[in-house]
Amino acid sequence: MAVKKEQTTGNAKGKGLAAKATEIKAKAAASAKAKTVKTVKAGTKKTAGAKVSRAAKVAGPAKAAKAASSAKTAIAPAKPAASKSSGSAVYDESKIKTLSSLEHIRLRTGMYIGRLGDGSNPDDGIYVLLKEIIDNGIDEFIMGNGKHIEIAVKDGTAKVRDFGRGIPLGKLVECVSVINTGAKYNDDVFQFSVGLNGVGTKAVNALSSHFRVLAFRNGEYAEAVFTRGGLVSQKKGKLKEKMKDGTYVEFTPDADIFGEYQFNLEFIEKRIQNYAYLNTGLNLHFNGKSYVSQHGLFDLLSEEIGEDGIYPTGYYKGEHLEFAFTHTSGDKHYGEEYFSFVNGQFTSDGGTHLSAYKEGFLKGVQTFFKKDYRSEDIREGITAAVAVKLKNPVFESQTKNKLGNSDIRTWIVQEVKDAVEDWLHKNQEAAKKLEIKIISNEKLRTELNAVKKEAREAAKKIALKIPKLKDCKYHLEDGIFGDKSTIFITEGDSASGSMVSSRDVMTQALFSLRGKIENMYGKKRAAIYKNEELYNMMMALGIENDTQGLRYARIVIATDADFDGFHIRNLLLTFFLSYFEELVTSGRVFILETPLFRVRTKKDTLYCYNEKERDQAVTNLGNQSEVTRFKGLGEISPKEFGQFIGEDIRLVPVSISVLKAVPQVLTFYMGKNTPERRDYIMKNLIDDAG
Template identity: 90%
Template structure:
């Protein structure tokens, strides 16, 4: 039997408190959760009417955060950052709409940092404490020499013993700062000297996301506990739906009851206004919307708060959204007309698509009941914990998949091999998928025909050769996903597999290198007698060797886009018609291989 102190428990069972470790290459990685926990305290102060500025500095693997709230009570400073279940957030009168209700936040940051310093300032007095891995190293109190505003300052360095070689990606942090600003109008956040603020909340978020692509002006409503914004994007650039959902300032990337209630209320509001029983898919196709709720006791399905579980909120959210949407349409007649035309156009497209779908299904039945070129795995995304590590590798040709078939984990790793270059789907209607046997089979293998929520694998991994043909196939696949299923990319489901470019070996040792720098380091370490091989394609790596590159040490690069409005321009430039601009770009960036 062993009883751990609370901070020891956090270090031993890190996943229970921050969800995942990671090295900083994914926005949900633990180092960002640590940063968020500290900033959330400043946000909570702002919500309670204390302080309108939060300053954040992130560099060289460390973070510094200064808020201008009331400051942690000086006599309770050490307990507040090191004793679990100590804090003011259990008192409803003090914090009504806090995200960090479990009293763990800052304690987890403290326990998981090799250096953690906290300074509280109140009425000209200060208290300071310095910790290492949760252990108190020094503390002091006193009177400030120079007058400073009340508030709390925290600096921390995530512990490399726990997080390994990590790196903060400023793009992820900038995105989070912008979200904080949208959700807290009147608050200014500074990150490394750059300011983020918003005057119009979620309205600003949608404006930033879709730019001029909305077919009618953004609909907006703000109540006491609910804020929402919505529009429909033109079908030429956006298929499917895109939602941004938040609870008490926390971005819920996996949605939850507030998002499903919003969708239901949105549907009912539109049906009631037009007095027509339009189908939900015709109303929702092309929707881009954002919803934020404030709750007294949010219940999240995990410590990282990606999905809300409160079932008791459904009724009032549905009703308030329905009333808000209906009211907005009454006041905006021109927008209502454009929305109805969009719904009718969606109906027409769906009917046309159903005919094509039927023909494609009949053709598919004739071929075989199984999906050709798919080597499936045992578990899938719907299998709960067992499905969380599932992935589908999209490979080119049979040679690459040959190595993978014998070295993959048959429980969680599936393979779909492409015959070669797929069709460029830029600018084509969705019906075109059904006329392309390979893309149709890939869509069915992924399970996303009706809706991306049917996705069968946690990760879609593009595994092509690191040569020009491989890069071209990668671009064609990304064009396909961004054209028809962009939610897969925005939800962080699409990755690129990194495979070694070089093998450096002697008779005693073999090292695999992913770039020239690693190759040079390996050659220096193994000596001049070492033999260097460059891999041109995945098929050159033997099955015996390949296992290690798709096993525990797999290197995946997440595919991300900064905003939805960037997608049409990027696809048009790289995958559209040959323009003078693109020719100039190619000429400027040509690399002379002959030398």
């Protein structure tokens, strides 16, 4: 195994800030997404917000995790319009406000931690808060201080203890509550830090209903307790018992900001595993388990790929650059798969360091073989992990998903080229297997191009535009507007009918299937071009050549909540995981959740997503209420449907635990009938009779 797992057992100023935080809290609560059950007042158009409440893991495939408990939220009356006599609201000096730094964090949370969410997505804000605290311990380790970090998450509260130098006691309060205060601006103290902006811990403090920090240095300690960024108490003194230097932080994310959230321990475990891979020798304890790696990214690739590599994993580690790579056979993985990191931060959208790595890898292979192989033939089937340490990283957002430094390209390209060429010289057998793979890719590409040509010619005869696609105006390449672009893949014209008139034509597109698509498990990529419907869907998504041409930020599978709908969902996931796996691993594929029941009276209407919510709604509205069961999306009227694909849309992200599990899962669920699958079905069969 790549990662070893072992079982182990206030003052006036503060009150003033707390008062301001209470004022901001009311605004934040008003803008937060409402709870899961929607309430609609008769005669109004406004609806309460819905929360994404479940996470999907590829285990069925994409079997949703157990939903978080939900609660009903009533709609507040709309604010009265501005006086007609004045024409608009008065704009004068009284309307100008100055917020403190922490107030600004609470009011404009997305600027600091990205999305809010409820914990069902690994990029949700509660995980960003935890990351910011752990990062401080990682930074200490990078600078040679402390080889151990303890992490615990239970009942919505996170606790982190590092054994670094500890925050200077006299500056403890400022370091966790005053923006632009910290040592990470000093290169002598921190050289390869992720959190260079001095905001991370302050954001955690401001967005937590409870925040406690202790620093231990040379037998003394300092402690400070905050509520929503407001100082509640602080004290200093000498330690009664000997304790190692370091910092302890515990925090509880504020429900007024994050709503009804729940930590998914698997998401946290995955992040901690990555920390171990990226920091060889660092021991991280999480909820009683220990994570440590001795071989860095080599271990990461071994964990992800297992025995699927066609040659032993290549590995290189320099002073500022580390990478590992291998190729898999076409029947295991199509396309390319990368895990990229900067100063220990997972950059899900890559960036300049990843682009430079790809270029360097291409040049290294071409130089070694002394042949001008094409980049797509060299990289098809590759899985690689890349990590770089930079003194001044420039990220394209506060959440650090993509690196923007342009000055690093030249040296990374050259270092990767030299390292790859050297590794191939030292591993001649692996080099031969790589060349066979490249030649095979070249042959398959040539054959595929011939099939593509025939498919394009056939498509031209059908229509000038893609059949069954109702496109939107903005696409993924259109900046901030494109970030909201979504394509819904629906089950037949009936299901899409409700969406056509209720969708946002600027950012929401529809592609209608005729019904159940072909099971593509175990078929070569050329089979796509012989299937008109799948070919049209691929063209609609813009992924014919590679996933870089993807036209939409989100691919949403919208099928009925019945057995046929679930089967179509699995067939689509099989298609994506077989040929376009990186769409899933990059977080582009989602499942749309729509209500199963409508419970209403003459005054109120409640939409419920499961039987428990339905029963609660009947209790709230009374036994005289009317209950409707939606069997298919087509049964929901366009007027009703708009709210379920609007701002309050419920999307379940499809994720993968490890790449090597994908072929096993697809074989079990979508391959030929086997005694094992038959036994599984019999054991899990539900008798709906009666």
